[in-house]
Amino acid sequence: MSASVDRYRVRPGQRFRLADCDPEDNSTFDGEREAAEAEFAALNDRLEALQELLHAEGRHRVLVVLQAMDTGGKDGVIRKVFEGVNPTGVRVASFKVPTAPEMARDYLWRAHQQVPANGELVIFNRSHYEDLLVVRVHELAPEKRWRRRFDHIQAWEQMLADEGTTIVKFFLHISKDEQRQRLQDRLDDPEKRWKFSLGDLKERERWHDYQAAYEEVIDRTSTDSAPWYVIPANRKWYRDLVICRILVATLESLDMTFPQPADLTGVVVT
Amino acid sequence: MSASVDRYRVRPGQRFRLADCDPEDNSTFDGEREAAEAEFAALNDRLEALQELLHAEGRHRVLVVLQAMDTGGKDGVIRKVFEGVNPTGVRVASFKVPTAPEMARDYLWRAHQQVPANGELVIFNRSHYEDLLVVRVHELAPEKRWRRRFDHIQAWEQMLADEGTTIVKFFLHISKDEQRQRLQDRLDDPEKRWKFSLGDLKERERWHDYQAAYEEVIDRTSTDSAPWYVIPANRKWYRDLVICRILVATLESLDMTFPQPADLTGVVVT
Numbered sequence: 001m002s003a004s005v006d007r008y009r010v011r012p013g014q015r016f017r018l019a020d021c022d023p024e025d026n027s028t029f030d031g032e033r034e035a036a037e038a039e040f041a042a043l044n045d046r047l048e049a050l051q052e053l054l055h056a057e058g059r060h061r062v063l064v065v066l067q068a069m070d071t072g073g074k075d076g077v078i079r080k081v082f083e084g085v086n087p088t089g090v091r092v093a094s095f096k097v098p099t100a101p102e103m104a105r106d107y108l109w110r111a112h113q114q115v116p117a118n119g120e121l122v123i124f125n126r127s128h129y130e131d132l133l134v135v136r137v138h139e140l141a142p143e144k145r146w147r148r149r150f151d152h153i154q155a156w157e158q159m160l161a162d163e164g165t166t167i168v169k170f171f172l173h174i175s176k177d178e179q180r181q182r183l184q185d186r187l188d189d190p191e192k193r194w195k196f197s198l199g200d201l202k203e204r205e206r207w208h209d210y211q212a213a214y215e216e217v218i219d220r221t222s223t224d225s226a227p228w229y230v231i232p233a234n235r236k237w238y239r240d241l242v243i244c245r246i247l248v249a250t251l252e253s254l255d256m257t258f259p260q261p262a263d264l265t266g267v268v269v270t
Numbered sequence: 271m272s273a274s275v276d277r278y279r280v281r282p283g284q285r286f287r288l289a290d291c292d293p294e295d296n297s298t299f300d301g302e303r304e305a306a307e308a309e310f311a312a313l314n315d316r317l318e319a320l321q322e323l324l325h326a327e328g329r330h331r332v333l334v335v336l337q338a339m340d341t342g343g344k345d346g347v348i349r350k351v352f353e354g355v356n357p358t359g360v361r362v363a364s365f366k367v368p369t370a371p372e373m374a375r376d377y378l379w380r381a382h383q384q385v386p387a388n389g390e391l392v393i394f395n396r397s398h399y400e401d402l403l404v405v406r407v408h409e410l411a412p413e414k415r416w417r418r419r420f421d422h423i424q425a426w427e428q429m430l431a432d433e434g435t436t437i438v439k440f441f442l443h444i445s446k447d448e449q450r451q452r453l454q455d456r457l458d459d460p461e462k463r464w465k466f467s468l469g470d471l472k473e474r475e476r477w478h479d480y481q482a483a484y485e486e487v488i489d490r491t492s493t494d495s496a497p498w499y500v501i502p503a504n505r506k507w508y509r510d511l512v513i514c515r516i517l518v519a520t521l522e523s524l525d526m527t528f529p530q531p532a533d534l535t536g537v538v539v540t
Binding site: 061101104105106107108109112113115116117118119145148151152155156158159160162163164165 | 331371374375376377378379382383385386387388389415418421422425426428429430432433434435
């Protein structure tokens with residue numbers, strides 16, 4: 001399990017290159033597909049138990065950031081990895097095109113509103129990082145302005161961590177060819193077509209700009225308090241397995257315990 | 271006007287001492303009481319006009335932070351200085367004892383929710399600084415934890431400023447003797463007694479702890495982007511005059527203009 005954590009975690013202070021990461025990599029699992037499924041099922045049960053404990057203990061807050069290129073698998077991860085958790089303690093916050101009230105304030109305003117409370121696990125489906133990705137690629141703000149956001153975001157995440165939030169950030173890394181295949185599948189499958197938009201093809205033309213933007217984001221904002229994990233995501237089973245391993249390891253590191261009630265000796269329910 | 275701005279602004283990089291500030295000071299106004307009232311009335315009109323322009327232009331956001339010891343005059347400033355402004359574009363956010371949802375998250379969460387939108391002026395009646403004041407004096411968090419908040423707050427305010435918020439912070443500086451007088455007045459006046467609580471006397475016992483906490487807060491968090499102004503506040507007329515001068519100077523520095531509509535030549539309303 002820790003092999004995945006170590007291998008895909010981006011260490012601060014080392015120059016990170018996306019080119020060094022193979023989206024096809026499955027090197028931390030050695031075995032048959034069935035064995036992978038069995039491990040995933042066991043980890044998934046463990047994740048559910050840990051999330052229940054997080055909720056019961058009510059002391060920690062967990063923020064999971066999901067970023068990826070279009071078709072990278074954010075929705076798939078949410079469905080597959082988190083399908084069994086208790087919705088009372090888990091919330092998905094999706095960040096789409098900013099609304100008028102969001103545009104009228106700083107870009108961290110909407111993200112800050114959605115941070116987890118004690119005992120909560122919140123998944124950011126896209127995040128404040130879009131303000132360093134789509135904003136950069138489409139030049140929605142001058143470079144002088146978005147460049148400062150590396151510092152803002154690092155400081156903001158550090159504040160969240162100092163005040164008791166555990167942060168894990170996943171970049172689901174697919175290849176350009178895998179994206180082509182997945183977009184084509186969406187077009188061809190009547191039940192997937194609703195997820196396709198012509199805008200996706202426009203965005204695909206900027207593939208290299210986005211990859212460069214991601215590379216710098218990951219390089220500059222992976223910290224000890226809020227690490228990025230770059231997950232090989234061409235193979236969905238491997239992507240889900242690795243993410244599940246990392247989440248379980250992260251939650252186990254919190255050393256949570258069920259709250260001890262006061263001495264109940266002799267208490268009888270009548 | 272700029273004499274007040276310069277004299278009471280705390281410059282970063284110089285060691286700030288509260289003992290150097292006289293709560294009785296009225297050195298930037300030389301004249302009769304009536305002349306002060308006339309100047310205040312004129313400034314107040316100007317402030318109203320500038321706030322209207324802020325709202326009409328809808329480009330800038332203004333955050334005014336008010337901090338003071340009990341009876342220091344926060345409510346008085348809000349009533350007197352802002353009484354004529356248009357409530358559509360002005361909002362007071364009061365930060366009291368944190369609620370349960372606020373306690374379950376980081377201390378900046380509730381402050382961030384209340385920041386001004388484009389065209390808005392928001393007054394923080396108490397603020398995120400309480401998490402470095404009351405929390406410190408009453409040891410509500412370990413020192414290791416609150417000490418980090420100097421950096422958090424500086425970074426957060428810098429982010430707000432970088433993204434277009436103009437920040438001015440006022441500390442209303444009264445003497446311990448003036449506080450005694452004002453608390454006694456509250457006790458003696460049936461229409462003021464509702465503002466008195468026995469807790470105020472408990473807090474008064476910590477006067478020196480609070481003054482020390484304020485001194486460090488002001489010393490460490492007065493920046494070019496989010497300056498502190500330490501306002502002599504024993505004399506209410508002088509306090510209000512100086513604050514009004516600083517607000518007018520701040521809003522004038524934004525160089526606002528009414529939006530220019532498209533060419534309306536020949537347009538007739540029928």
